[in-house]
Amino acid sequence: MSELLSEPFFELKGSLFPLSVIHSSDLSVAGLQAALQQKLDQAPGFFHQAAMVIQLTPDHQTVDFNALKQLFQQLKLVLVGVAGASTEQKQLAQAAGLAVLRLGQDSKPLAPAPGSSGEARVEQVPMHTKVVEQNIRSGQQIYAKGADLIVRGAVGAGAEVIADGNIHIYGTLRGKAIAGASGDSTKRIFCQNLQAELVSIAGHYWLSDSLQGDFWxxxxxxxxxxxxIAIGEL
Known part of the structure; x- marks a missing residue:
């Protein structure tokens, strides 16, 4: 009996999980609700019970964290905590039961020139490949678990393709494509015609309005x- 009791029954391990970070100049309940609802309407399934962090700035003088927690619950989102908090903001957030996090430097949308030094990455873990021979239609979802995904057709609006590895789409991408679903940020999405509703790699995502640039x-x-997320020439 003493040997059983001496064995550890609780363990903490460090790990990394994807979090969506909200950047908004208006953190009032009404303002944030309108902005979040717009994103939810664009990709409701993707954001269901999504874990999120609010990025604070010195301009956010008065924030009702308790009210924001209630808002996120109503929208079926999970507000994990805040980042960039001042001393006063930190105290208020913690009083509301939110974590105070330290994130890396704010990132900006990138569209680097092909051949730049950051393009090449070595794939360390070999994966199997799942091949879909036909178009993926609205309402359909394809998941390549532990594998790359090749679609020899188009991904229609309202369709969703997901892979733990890379995604290759030989036709037009109009729906959602989620690569590196298990958290591998080295994975990529390749498509012949980019018109996507959403693209995501390892939990980082861009919606259609962010994609409509030089490569649309x-x-x-x-x-x-x-x-x-960065977009370059195929």
């Missing part, structure tokens, strides 16, 4: 660079 309606490679 073109062949594109989507990857992570400096903790931000």
């Amino acid at each position: 309606n073109k062949a594109a490679c989507i990857r992570m660079q400096d903790d931000s």
